[in-house]
Amino acid sequence: MPVLGLGTWRMGETAGRQAAEVAAVREAIAMGYRLIDTAEMYGEGGAETVLGQAIAEALRAGDVRRDELFIVSKVYPHNASRRGTPEACERSLKRLGLDTIDLYLLHWRGSHPLRETVDAMQALVAKGRIARWGVSNFDTDDMEELAPLIGSGPGCAANQVYLSLGERGPEFSLLPWLRERGMPLMAYSPIDQGALASDHALGELAGRLGLTAAQLALAAVIARPGVVAIPKAVRSAHLQQNLAAADLKLDADVLAELDRLHPPPRRKAPLAMI
Ligand SMILES: NC(=O)c1ccc[n+]([C@@H]2O[C@H](COP(=O)([O-])OP(=O)(O)OC[C@H]3O[C@@H](n4cnc5c(N)ncnc54)[C@H](OP(=O)(O)O)[C@@H]3O)[C@@H](O)[C@H]2O)c1
Numbered sequence: 631m632p633v634l635g636l637g638t639w640r641m642g643e644t645a646g647r648q649a650a651e652v653a654a655v656r657e658a659i660a661m662g663y664r665l666i667d668t669a670e671m672y673g674e675g676g677a678e679t680v681l682g683q684a685i686a687e688a689l690r691a692g693d694v695r696r697d698e699l700f701i702v703s704k705v706y707p708h709n710a711s712r713r714g715t716p717e718a719c720e721r722s723l724k725r726l727g728l729d730t731i732d733l734y735l736l737h738w739r740g741s742h743p744l745r746e747t748v749d750a751m752q753a754l755v756a757k758g759r760i761a762r763w764g765v766s767n768f769d770t771d772d773m774e775e776l777a778p779l780i781g782s783g784p785g786c787a788a789n790q791v792y793l794s795l796g797e798r799g800p801e802f803s804l805l806p807w808l809r810e811r812g813m814p815l816m817a818y819s820p821i822d823q824g825a826l827a828s829d830h831a832l833g834e835l836a837g838r839l840g841l842t843a844a845q846l847a848l849a850a851v852i853a854r855p856g857v858v859a860i861p862k863a864v865r866s867a868h869l870q871q872n873l874a875a876a877d878l879k880l881d882a883d884v885l886a887e888l889d890r891l892h893p894p895p896r897r898k899a900p901l902a903m904i
Contacts, residue, residue, distance in 0.1 A: 707740020
């Protein structure tokens with residue numbers, strides 16, 4: 631899995647913006663983005679439709695091969711029953727125009743028993759409709775509850791949670807828990823929904839390094855071993871900057887300065903959600 635991908639939340643919500651959003655995702659693929667995150671929730675299927683159109687155009691144009699892309703989507707908790715999960719997955723596959731979703735996540739915990747969701751996810755892997763399954767917004771205790779349900783079937787491949795310089799809570803116990811089990815943490819809202827891009831102190835430090843504040847925020851998140859970030863961007867300059875952040879290596883002085891500006895957690899706090 632690449633360490634940096636593209637988010638699509640807020641895409642597919644307005645018909646008038648669809649062409650620009652398809653163009654942005656196409657541009658992202660042409661630039662080299664390979665991991666793209668979406669969900670049936672985003673624009674109630676609209677973001678998957680945007681992504682599907684962009685993928686189809688990119689494949690037709692020869693910008694990328696299907697096997698180079700890593701497409702992530704998510705099932706709504708209210709659909710995540712034994713029967714509802716495969717039905718939702720089929721609807722997502724249709725909107726995406728794909729035969730397989732590379733990683734399919736339970737968006738957050740809902741009222742259906744986890745047992746049913748895990749069984750449904752493992753059955754989807756067995757049928758080849760998804761390559762892997764995982765979860766999102768699961769705290770350490772949720773992961774502990776999930777672990778014994780996995781049995782001998784395919785295991786949970788990732789946990790997507792809110793992690794940024796502004797929200798470092800998962801670094802306390804969740805990230806170590808996932809790391810010990812070789813499970814990647816996918817950091818959502820890694821620029822705090824754009825807020826870190828205009829953070830003055832971060833901007834000053836970034837400027838000294840010849841970076842933008844958003845790039846420094848992203849480099850800081852993916853500097854943690856086992857973390858993948860999925861910033862959302864539509865603007866071309868943002869797409870470029872964010873992709874370039876994937877190759878940045880921050881030295882110990884910079885990481886220490888970032889710890890001073892945004893201290894790591896000292897105790898366990900409940901997982902934050904957006
Ligand atoms: N699993 C979950 O429950 C969950 C929850 C939230 C998000 N997510 C996923 O994570 C993705 C990312 O999170 P997010 O969209 O909430 O927030 P984000 O990626 O932290 O921030 C996105 C915002 O930052 C702006 N931005 C991006 N790059 C920038 C740059 N280089 N300089 C300045 N501004 C920049 C974007 O502007 P432009 O668009 O105008 O370029 C957009 O307004 C989502 O799109 C979604 O796929 C998952």
